[in-house]
Amino acid sequence: MDVAILGIAMSDFAPRPELPPSEVVYPVVKAALADAGISMDDLESIVSCSQDIYDGRTISSMGVNEVIGGYLRSESKVAGDGLLALMYGAARVASGEYDLTLVIAHCLESIGNPHAVTNGSFDPYVQRQLGIDSTVAAALQASAFYARGGLGPDDAAEVSARASAKAVANPRAFRSKAHTAADVAASPVVCGPLRELDGTPITDGAVALVLAGPNRTGDRPVWLRGIGTTTDTFWTDRDLTSVDALRGADARASKLAGLTAADCDVVESASRWAHEQLMHLPALGLDPHADVNPSGGQLGGCPVTVVGLARAAEAALLIREGATNALAHAPSGIANQQHAVAYLSKERR
């Protein structure tokens, strides 16, 4: 793909219930445009990413329409993970019909009731009535994964401890205090076998990237070389420990990019719960305990919907700072039904 990332901006990630979405989003859009060296007038198209259920507002993009430059422009909204919005924005640029395109993901995850919100994504006829939510599904997945033998809760605790140490060093991440594996093991059980410190703190925030075609790349472009996604069947129709969708997403992105995880000096892989990282990294061909997520990752605090675009933004910033190739990954859906992977590089393919 001949798509460059020209502007990068991220908010801090922290609960901001006192702000409407527009006031969380506008500073990030402004910073991304400034970083790209363009004004809103230069924008040709916009892809936003948000979820009505989290915003408590039908057509959640309407609440940010003006501040993302939607007025009299072609703006569309992807309801899913931010990497899917990045894929759509990149397709708009690669189609040749648009050049400067803003991709903006936002979510105020803290304003809703997480149980009610995630219960809404289960099938409405049978499963939802059982009172199940995404934490319960993640716990069932963790149980199934640990039951396979090999890796267990102690490994997840190490993943969480490493992430917290990195998040403390990242000013945008929410976690301000590092914890140890022993702290994780001593933290309260949320839903067995998951403990509180296995998980991600609930936060709010936004991330924006400005994309451009190959003729307008600025003096420090980061190339989006490839991006792909694959979904699996609904959680009750599959082995919860399967990572086939991640392998599929990675294969698609890798083919476009001409890169694999082994070529990357930065890997930003999202996990809402620490055990997921132990499942995901081997699917990318990496050791489950590989040293990834220099930002602290999602475990350091990053809202759903925003998380994939945040991984891409962190990866792009590190390429600007000298890294050569980077992989950004985020799952979405109940027990990680869908995955998206992007490869970024300082070199154009």
Added chain:
Amino acid sequence: MPEVAIVGTGQTKHAPKRPDVNIPEMLREAVDRALSDAGVTFAEIDAVCFGNMDLFEGLAQNEHWLASTFGAEGKPLVKFNTGGTVGTSTAMGAYYFAKAGLYERVLVCGFQKQAEGNSQGAITTVGDPIWERPMMAGAIGNHAVMASTYAADSGITEEQAAKVAVKARRNACLNSNAHLQLPDITVEDVLASKTLAYPIRMLDMCPTSNGACAVVMAVDGVAQKLAARPAWVAAVAGAHDQTFQGDSPKRMSEMRSLIQVRKKLYDKMGITDPVKQFDVAEIYEPQTYAELAMCENLLFCPPGGGGAFIDSGIPYMDGELPVNPSGGVLSTNPIGATALIRVAEAAMQVMGRAGDHQVKPDVRMALATGYGGNAWTDAMILTSERPS
């Protein structure tokens, strides 16, 4: 970059209720029909674009639950959610993915099963929670404000608006999928129907439908093998108006997003006389006044000429430019599918597969629009000739 065409469409019979099927079963009806119309199986589909307003049924992130319904397992899946325009937004997404060279065959689908939810309850939340929700809640209140300002500006009479209602429901009688088929409806019936919010009466407004629509898109080289006469996507555009109605007081007489889209499409296609150059238009008219306002803003008639336009007979089935031969949104409105139905209907006309409501055998250029959000517009021009 490859050109992209529609090679198959499928719809359910749209209905006030579908107690015989659940959501996946209803959606699958349209998907199966589109695959069959395109002559492909799930195995040949590269990616799925899905559109729906999940809050209307109190659902969330339902693309995951429904993934197997539209055969997305093992494939890329992207969900769109933009309100009334969601069907066109989803079709546009599929178009850009194919145009970018990512996929060769894309399934596009959407649905709404409004009988299992509360759409107006959800639509109420589109407005700003402090300024707008208490005053213009839901679609009807918003449209009443827009229609009355438009009528005041253009001099449209209630009878002229009622003619649009009659045209739509009579056209719908020729469309076996349409929800509201009223062969004997008269202007008097419309004027005698219950006032919902003046000047909008019950028969001026679109119905609450349950149904689904699906479309198969394919790139140049594949499309010609799948359809004898593909409907090529020749031009695509989208634009938004401002969110607050108070920021665009002439929201319906001067439809800024539609004007923006029209300029882009007409420039690209060299359209100077749309009534002569288009063979058919399937436009997203949520209520009767809106259709006339949209015809004005699309330059089917001069500004303020919407009333004379319907009086002239031009937009009727046998007129010079049939507008909504399917019966339009006024006859069928499963919201998450409604704008995709406009695209599918325009494609059916170009492909010569519209059955009893085919306006003529050789439809060369068709317009499809989507409308929603708060005065947002999407549009596509489909042609029988492959764009060069």
